[in-house]
Amino acid sequence: MSKKHTVFYCLFLFILFTGFAQQDVEVYHKENLNYDEKQLDSVSYVLMEYYNKGTFEKILEQSPALIQNAIKIDAYQLELRFRNILGSTFIKLDDIENANIFFNHALQTAKKKKDSIGVMMMYISLGNTHFKDDKEKALAYFNKGLDFGYNGDRSEDGKFIIHHNLAELYIKKKNLAKAKYHLSKIVDKIDQQEPAVRRKGYAGTTNFIKASIHLMENQPALAIEDALLALKTKDDYDETYLLETYMVLMESYEKLEDFKNVVFYNKLYDSLRAVQYEKDKIEQQQIAKVDLHFDNIEKELRASELENDLINQKATESNLYLIFSIVVGLLLFLILMLLLKEKTKRDKLLKILTQKNAEYLKAKEKSEELARSNTKFLSTISHELRTPLYGIIGLSSLFLKEPKLRPFENDFKSLKFSADYLLALVNDVLHINKFNSKKGQELQEVHFNLSTLLFNIKSSFDFLNEKHNNDVELIIDPKIPEILYGDQTKISQVLMNLMSNASKFTEDGSVKLEVIFNEKKDDHYHLLFRIQDTGRGIQLDQQKAIFEEFTQVKDVNDLEHHGTGLGIPIVNKILFILGSTLELDSTYKVGSTFSFQLSLKEGEAENITQEVASKNIKSLAGKRVLTVDDNKINQLVTQKVLDQIGMLHSTASDGLEAIKMAKSSDFDFILMDINMPVMNGIIATQEIRKFNQNTPIIALTATIFNNPEEEIYCYGFNSIIVKPYRTAHLVEAFLKEL
Template sequence: MTYLFENVSGIFNKLLAKERDPINQARIKMLAYILVLYLLFTGVLIFAYIAGGEMLHLYRVSIVFIATLLLIGTAYFTHAWKIVSHIVIWFLTLAVWTNLSIYVQDINIETLQFIWLSCALSFYMHGLKWGWFYSVINVLPVLIYTAIDNKNYFYIGAGAHEVSQLTYLFVTAYNFSLIIFLQYYFFKVFNKNFITLTQTKNELNDLNNKLKKTLSEVNTLSNSRMEFLSTMSHELRTPLNGVIGISNALLLQNPREDQEENLAVLKFSAENLLLLINDILDFNKFDSDKVELERISFDFVALVKNNCASLKLKAQEKMLDLNLHIDEELCGKHVCSDPTRLTQVLQNLINNAIKFTEKGSVSLHIEINNISEETMRLRFMVADTGIGIEKHRQKSVFEPFVQASASTSRRYGGTGLGLPIVKKVLAMFNSHIELVSTPNLGTKIIFDIDFKYEDHNTCIFPKSINIKHDLAHLKILVTEDNPVNILVIKKTLEQWNIIPTIAENGLMALQKLEQETFDVILMDLYMPEMDGYEAATLIRNLDDTIKANTPIIALTASANNNIAQKIVDAGMNDYLSKPFNPEHLFRKLKNLTDAVER
């Protein structure tokens, strides 16, 4: 039986191939079964009515037979199966009306079967709206006929035109069989789709559970990676602190010319290695969405000038002019933002400009683009006269690990992370980069940042550092467990005539502080016995208010994301990342001790 149905529905295989909806495919198959089987049904009735001499029924069935052939041809050649199904339902409706008005002139079993077929088929084939429409136009004539019939009871009679018992039995049995088949088939398809949907839902639930598990594992792996990078950061920065610190100390001891050249190369190499490490660590932080902007008030002009001053020597080594053009209205303005991330943007862009410029100049232009009572929009432009970037590569340079070309990577080195980091930081500032570049002529990078600001009476400019400045009066306690780091800090402080006291862990620092008073404490964060956080917290809780308020500068080689907040929570005043620039330490000592004296 199933094989027969498959052959019947095979008539519309081309039509089925074009339909992707399983419900519509079921409708097409159902229409094919109805048309082909009705063709057989009416064919049998034609012979029966000829044999019985029932001419009126013969005419009617012959019309249905011819119409069925035409409908099969229409559906097959035009693929208009929906229109064909409408016509089929109209034929059934017409059968109901003609039974009531002409052939039977009453309501018999055959009429009720036609009504049921047209209602069911309309809902199955065309949905709710058409189902209701066809149901109304099939049921309404019956209700009207019953209402106007002069009989006092509902009568289902044989009708005015008698037919043979065998023919009537065949018609009735066939119609019931078709009704049962339609119910069976559509329910079968519905049930199959329901089971498929249930299985799909279960598969999706299983997939979601697996995805959640995978995401959890990815998060765990990401956290482990960050923890590993943080540990590696500490392990890598500690020896670099020794290399860079000793290089700085030796360069300040009047070395011979050949020694100075060797030390400069050593320092340059170590600082380059540090930049590469910082880029990789920062990129991983951004990639893991572990970075948030701080909100700190700082002198904007001083920050910019410090950044340019720190790169001046690098530009001079390549005989380049490093120019700063800053709007005079910015003098005396303190902004509330993240100075570390802003420094990161400026350092990366100016460093890049110097790296890729062989002759000419590098310039930083900053101007006020828009200003109100509380906020101002500043436009930054870093311009150089370097190698430039070809038009088709200008977007790709902001992708991780990508440089303008393979030759650029070989010639200039680097990780290709500078500009992607800049892009990510600027996105945190709700800003974006505009790049204008011409090969062999130079590059301009432009971006805008909105700042909240406040005016101060004077413009604070960074002072050039005089290493002969007498800081010998300062008593400094250095809390550090690494012998190389101790040597670096001692030699750095000795440049300024400071002889520090050394404590190898937090517990020893507390003991030293109980014995004498210090002007500043330089506190390493990770030490045996007692770490820097715990030591700082205990110092802030001392009964002696003078000792409890001793300025503390944290020294750390860690790259933890919440390091700044943890330092503030422990009560420390400031921090320096290892390896540190002696000039930065000098400024922090000067600023802290001046503030205490005032």
Template sequence: MFLLVFLNCFNNSAIGQSEPISEAKTDKLVKQALANFRESNFEKSLIISRVALNAASNIKDPSLISRSYTIIAANYNELGEVDKAIFFYNKSLYYANKTNNDTIKYNLYNNLGNVYCFEKKQFDKGIGYYKKSIAYGLKINDLNQVYFTNVNIAWAYFDINKYDQGDLFLKYINTNNKKYGDKSTDVIVNMLNGMYSSYRKDYEAANEFFLKAIEAGKKTEEKSDLAYAHLEYSKFLNKIDKPREAYKNLTSYNKVTEDLYNEEKLKKASIAGFSLELDEYKRQIDKIENEKVEQYHSLKKSRIIVILFILISLILLFLIITLVKNIRFKKKHNLELLKAKEIAEEASLLKTQFISTISHELRTPLYGVVGITNMLLEEHKELSQSQHLSALKFSARYLLSLVNDILQINKIEENKVVLETLTFNISDEITMIKNSLSFLSQKNNNKINVSIDPNIPEYLIGDKLRLAQILMNLVSNALKFTKDGEVEIIVNLDRIEGKIYFLDFLIKDNGVGIAVVDQGKIFEKFVQVGRKDEDYQGTGLGLSIVKKLLGLFGSTITLVSDIGEGTSFAFIIPFEYDPEKTKNIIEEIEVDLTSNEVFKILIVEDNLINQLVTKKIIEKNNYICKVVDDGFGALRILESEEFDLILMDINMPLMNGFETTKRIRLQGIKTPVVALTAFDKDEITDEAISSGINDIIIKPFEPVKLFKIINYLISEAKNAG
């Protein structure tokens, strides 16, 4: 900025000039000059054009400059100064190309076509200009002007006796005459038809067309067209041997021409034109002088720039030296940062591995605890009222919920959660959530009220599992902190954008509320507000998971709450509504195949308690079941016996489940294999598929889900066989 200001101080010379004429007044002058030209008042037209051109140059308006030059060129063309006309037309074209006004460009190319065809007799060049004019006419969708240019092209071809080529354009003219023709073209169109009829030796039609042309010409102000009509009619009459009538029309041509271009007019116009040329020369001289002044100032600036360049070079040299020192320092610092980054990445990896290992180690005994508890309750109905057994089952499920929450938060932070595309009914999903939380609502004597906007479609497409997880966390939270009250689940249609429906969810309670000072903390991990030592309030991960899951949907959550007034959580999630796509998804859903057949199942499991639990679940469904302790045992028994399905543990000593399955497949055994594991599904899916495992089920599991998978895979295997 300093350099710019410094240099501008040396460029303050200015050329004094009078106040410029406004754009509106200049435009008015241009229109006045054009009106004078059309009245054949060339002197006045040139004088006003000169004033308009100077005004347009002062305000530097390329459109007005171009229009002024066009009128000047047209005047010279009418006065027979063809070369000057071409010079000024080209000047006009130069300024027209600086604008976006395609109408000006259309007119200029049309006028240049007229000059080259009818004055210079360079027809190829002239017709080339005409065709450029038509291109601009089509671009601006001005079909009237396109029609007019076609008239000129036809006339040009007829003028050089190329009637067959001109006939194509004449046909277009005659076809569109009623649509685009007017009084200004009637004279020439009739004249052209007369010329063509004469060429075809249809003399009666030719004579009629010429008479129509002359009659139309007498009614228009454009007397030059009337003159051309008399001239061409004279040629025709001479051709058919009517010399007297031919002479009469030639006399009429001379009279009209004389009226248009009388000597006094031409003299005055010549003087006006000379003054205009002087102005043009003066403009060129002023331009040269201005360039000289600019060169002088430029030279002066150059000296200053050289001095400044030397100073800047010295400053740059100093900066380079400083930069080199900084680079050396940063290089050393970056090595330290890189090392710290590697340590952080290693720590993150260790954290992930630790969480994965801990979750597996916890899920394995939990599977046994939950399974044995269920077995006790089923086999000994008298224990169903036992507080100790209920406490054991509750504690196991609480511990499992904690493990799942920690895994979920870790997966989101590691960007391993991908939203699924499933079709679902929003009313059914919320009803299921309400029913599953009925125990918690009864515990605190709460009511759950549901309100769903009827404008929401029956079936939507999106990740219903993540939505259910969000709602479960928020509604269970509301139920925990509300006693003898109400929890509302309200879903409204916010807006529609194409096939995307934005649903507005509101979870509202009239419980204890959250203080304003605590509202910023509740979405952090392991944070609990208002917890008493004797109360069970969960892990403190629920709201953190909700916030992160909403982030996957591209949404945020808002909170309104106050102590004693209750709490409201609101968020908006977009879902797709596409009946055709929904139909396809529903058709692709795997049908739960039930069977009364007795299947033979092989369990490969090293943990004795888990063996007992899994075997009990399988045999309860009247299936035949055999158990082996490891992979080698599985390979041995498969040599002598056939099974309908294999339940394979993954984490086993000696040989794990992946390697065991690979060896089973290498032996050509196609029996379906289901991984029954405590590992998280996302961690082992790729390796499971590559080893030949057909499906995965995570321990602890719902027996119904296991039997659904068993029935489906066995049915598929039999159909494939």
């Protein structure tokens, strides 16, 4: 049975507890079976505490003697209560057979006693027992509960539960009309439920039912609205409802093609499913553990019945001996049956665990497929954005070098800055996805010049700081070696993000980038990197939020909200890979200081790739270049760059045309785009390598490859240049191949 319906049953069970006064009493021992009615009433609350805490072993151990005690003093209501707690325990342990036996026995007893509330409770319990394994039987029991003729406040609570469960059952059976009918019987009665915790639970589950009905009616927007209302009370109902609510949200957002929210709730679903899977494993272990108590329960209950028979009948010694012999025989037979039953249960348990594992793997595969789809989508979007950005950044860079256009220098700087900023946003989205992957978490350590790296980072924000009238200071502790060894790319990404924020949110102030020597331990230098600004600062209640993805700090006095809210989360992910953490010290309207510590080795200067000397560029003059690109603007940008270097150039618009030109003419270099119509760059390169093994082929593409060795170089490319690029990088690639 689904555990959520056990929750409703327990709430209904407490209805029967009203009218009894709870007293302090010690938990009973098996040796003491002489409780009076008030003491048994208090013990029943102890058993309910065991039930709520999942301490099922104690319930199985103590219930038989308590039932016997209640029978002895003719306390029917308490007997019924103990039998229900025991039956509910069997439901929790997925022992439907024993639960069915106990509830049917209690049902017959309630009918004999003409106890209306007891009869209704048993029908609810039997319906809940078969909710999962036999929906038709569950429907029959719930409807019997409705057909049983009686009235009263407590019976109204029972009818509420029955209509609620029937509505959900008919949703599972795809019977929309009956689901809506039973929903209409409860929507106006939620506020009448007491206490408040029950009211909240009903409100949440009823909103879930509404959302499921809207989804069946193909009204995803309404389904989302009710599902989100259900989540507001998620603390008051269990994980099964929460998982199904996430499923309704995923299906609804998928119908609306809102894949961002599909991914978001899929992550929540996977996370909660993993937790529930672990809980299920623990519960299955507990089931195996408490199986040993089942034998004792049946023995003790049978002993109770036999004792009462013996007292009532006052049998002779011969009859007692005969009955004793029969009991012994029955017990021996029962032991044999229980051994067989235990084997059957263990086989059933193994089958259930295998099935649940298969369901988990299926859900995991679905999640991974969605993640792959998301990665492919991001890759496609980034390529489509980088291609036009290459044209904008390239042309604006060329126009800045054109003397005739000097009067428009500031306009072109603004244009290039905007394009660079858009490119940074594209990179941020890709980095969030990249650093979650195993490949993105690998370190790429190289030898690098610290002062050169920091100067280049500082220079990247010269235009922005000039625009904001900021003074920028770069300080490097003289105790730090000039050459270091570490992941230069990741360190650069961290500093670029932090410098971007400092420059962006500071006006008429100062920005300081400082690297401080802390200590040298073994062969590692422990360094403190600090970025300090006199900008607007961050209010204390918002400082935690900036470390979350897509979160911006909003200032009521600043209507312009900058950025995507990805910078700091990216910094956090990178620093985690580097074995560090980001520290923040900020005062509102005074400024902010971001800092982190890294442990780096001293590097070797001879291992650093040297910058291209300007005098070497002359060796490229007159060299012939074949540019292969289907985008006319990209062709124009590349041609102007080659003209500035003094190189000769020809152009092909697709891979097939490039093969023909490579066969008919000799070229010193080939710049090959990857994604092109007619024939892409990879196939074209493979074909050219069949008749030309010497001409360097450089991949000039807007696509970022996670594994260049397997994705590019294996097809015959010599190197890769990612668009947009700096002219110096292209020149360096030419000189390297030359």
